Amino acid sequence: xxxxxxxxxxxxxxxxxxxxxxxxxxxxxxxxxxxxxxxxxxxxxxxxxxxxxxxxxxxxxxxxxxxxxxxxxxxxxxxxxxxxxxxxxxxxxxxxxxxxxxxxxxxxxxxxxxxxxxxxxxxxxxxxxxxxxxxxxxxxxxxxxxxxxxxxxxxxxxxxxxxxxxxxxxxxxxxxxxxxxxxxxxxxxxxxxxxxxxxxxxxxxxxxxxxxxxxxxxxxxxxxxxxxxxxxxxxxxxxxxxxxxxxxxxxxxxxxxxxxx
Numbered sequence: 001x002x003x004x005x006x007x008x009x010x011x012x013x014x015x016x017x018x019x020x021x022x023x024x025x026x027x028x029x030x031x032x033x034x035x036x037x038x039x040x041x042x043x044x045x046x047x048x049x050x051x052x053x054x055x056x057x058x059x060x061x062x063x064x065x066x067x068x069x070x071x072x073x074x075x076x077x078x079x080x081x082x083x084x085x086x087x088x089x090x091x092x093x094x095x096x097x098x099x100x101x102x103x104x105x106x107x108x109x110x111x112x113x114x115x116x117x118x119x120x121x122x123x124x125x126x127x128x129x130x131x132x133x134x135x136x137x138x139x140x141x142x143x144x145x146x147x148x149x150x151x152x153x154x155x156x157x158x159x160x161x162x163x164x165x166x167x168x169x170x171x172x173x174x175x176x177x178x179x180x181x182x183x184x185x186x187x188x189x190x191x192x193x194x195x196x197x198x199x200x201x202x203x204x205x206x207x208x209x210x211x212x213x214x215x216x217x218x219x220x221x222x223x224x225x226x227x228x229x230x231x232x233x234x235x236x237x238x239x240x241x242x243x244x245x246x247x248x249x250x251x252x253x254x255x256x257x258x259x260x261x
Contacts, residue, residue, distance in 0.1 A: 004031065004032035005031045005032060005241055005242070006028070006031045006032050006033045006087075006088070006240060006241065007031075007032030007033075008032065008034070009032070009033050009034070009087040009088060010033070010034050010036065010079075010083045010085060010086050010087050010088070011025075011028045011033045011034070011035050011036065011086065011087065011088035011089070011090060011240070012035075012036040012038060012062075012075075012079060012086045012088070012089050012090065012123070012127070013025045013028070013035060013036070013037065013038060013090040013092055014038045014039075014066055014090065014091055014092050014093040014119065014123060015038070015039060015066070015092045015093030015094065016035075016037045016038055016039060016045065016048055016090075016092065017037070017039030017040075017041050017043075017044025017045045017047070017048055018039075018041075018044050018048075018192070018193060019190075019192035019193060019194060019229055020092060020142065020187065020190060020192060020229045020232045020233070021039070021048075021090075021092040021093070022044075022048045022229065023228075023229035023230050023232060023233035024090055024092060024229075024232065024233045024236045024237075025037055025048055025052065025059070026048070026051065026052060026055070026233065027230070027233035027234060027236065027237045028088065028090075028236070028237060028240060029052045029055065029057035029058075029059065030055070030057070030237075031237055031240070031241070033057075033088065033240075034057075034058045034059070034060070034083065035049075035052060035057065035058070035059045035060070036059070036060045036062055036079050036083070036086070037049045037052070037059050037060065037061050037062070038062045038063070038064065038066075038075060038093075039063065040063065040064065040065050040066065041063075042061070042063045045061045045062070045063060046061055049061045060078075060079070060082055060083070062075045062078055062079065063075075066093045066115065066119035066122070066123070067111075067114040067115055067118060067119055069122055072119075072122040072123055072126060073126065075126075076123075076126035076127065080130075085130050085134065086127045086130065086131075086137075087131075087136070087137060087138065088137070088138045088139075088140070088240045089123060089124065089127050089137070089138070089139045089140070090140045090141075090142070090236060090240075091119065091120040091123055091124065091139070091140070091141045091142060091164075092142045093115060093119050094115055094116045094119075094142060094144075094160075094161075095111070095112060095115040095116065095157075095194070096112075096116075096144070096146070096154060096157040096194065096198055097157075097197075097198065097201055098153040098154065098198055098201035098202040098204070098205045098206075099153060099156075099201070099205065100152075100153055100205055101155045101156075104155070104156060108156065109156050112156035112157050112159075112160050113156065113159075113160050113163075115160075116157065116160035116161060116163075116164065117160045117163045117164060117167070120141055120164060120167060121167070124139060124171070128175070128180070131175075131178070131179075131180050132175065132178045132180065134179075135178060135179040136179040136180065137179070137180040137181075138180070138181050138183075138239065138240050138244075139171070139180065139181070139182040139183075140182075140183055140184070140185065140236050140239050140240065141164050141167065141168050141182070141183070141184040141185075142164070142184070142185055142187070142232075143161045143164040143165050143168070143184045143185065143186045143251055144157070144161040144164075144186055144187060144188075145186050145187065145188040145253065145255045145258055145259040146158040146161045146162075147161030147162050147163075147164055147165045147184075147186050147251065148162075148165070148186055148251070148253065148259045148261060149259060150162075153201075153202055153205045153206065161186075164184060165184055165186070165251045168182055168183065168184040168249065168250075168251060169249045169251075172248040172249030173249060176248055176249075181239075181244060181245070181247065181248040182248055182249065183239045183244070183247065183248060183249070183250045183251070183252070184250070184251040184252070185232060185235050185236060185239070185251070185252050185254055186251050186252065186253045186254065186255065186259060187227065187231075187232050187254045187255065188221065188227060188253070188254065188255025188256055188258045188259065189217055189218075189221065189226045189227060189255070189256075189258070190226065190227045190228065190229055190231070190232060190254075191226045191227065191228055191229070192229060195226070199213050199214055199217070220258060221255070221256040221257060221258050222256060222257030222258070223256035223257050224256075225256065226256075227254060227255070227256060231254055232254055235252055235254055239252075
């Protein structure tokens with residue numbers, strides 16, 4: 001993928017203040033995209049935007065809680081006022097924490113559904129009509145390897161990320177005739193702050209040491225190492241590019257071989 005391949009297009013990346021979202025925002029900027037950096041944490045969003053601008057790109061900071069429809073609508077209004085449209089929507093915001101199902105309250109369940117699935121509905125609902133009207137667009141949803149296989153201590157997260165895959169497949173077919181491609185990526189163990197916190201939580205929930213858990217996790221990965229956010233960003237950049245014009249409804253694994261279906 002070359003620099004300026006998507007020159008002048010507008011992308012909104014939810015949860016782009018850190019981790020995979022930050023890497024995705026920077027990758028798209030390198031491809032010539034004007035990036036709307038979006039996060040609930042304003043300081044993190046501004047840090048990502050400053051890095052993009054320091055590298056010669058253009059970024060707009062938006063702040064809001066992706067689980068609140070009023071916040072999502074305010075973000076959408078700001079973006080439309082500033083740029084008029086969104087060509088590439090990356091639904092990245094999400095949360096995973098290790099918790100046993102029997103320790104989970106309904107409040108916990110609803111939290112994981114809201115962050116990982118409901119947010120995707122709300123942001124897509126705001127920007128899809130404009131894409132339909134223009135007859136083009138890219139929607140890229142961040143699922144997980146847990147969206148292909150369920151995992152213990154991640155029951156709610158697994159359910160939500162399976163929902164993301166189903167959402168992607170269904171919407172892709174619904175809008176295929178409107179010139180809009182909808183795809184997903186399914187990262188495995190990616191080295192982010194959330195990843196390291198999860199390993200600690202998993203160790204506590206499983207009654208094992210952090211070293212044991214890390215050894216088990218890496219042991220299940222054929223390529224024998226954790227991934228980097230840049231790996232996820234590169235695949236998102238590919239899905240946003242003209243190379244995927246004839247590709248929709250797919251969920252691509254980025255897991256070092258952990259998931260192969």
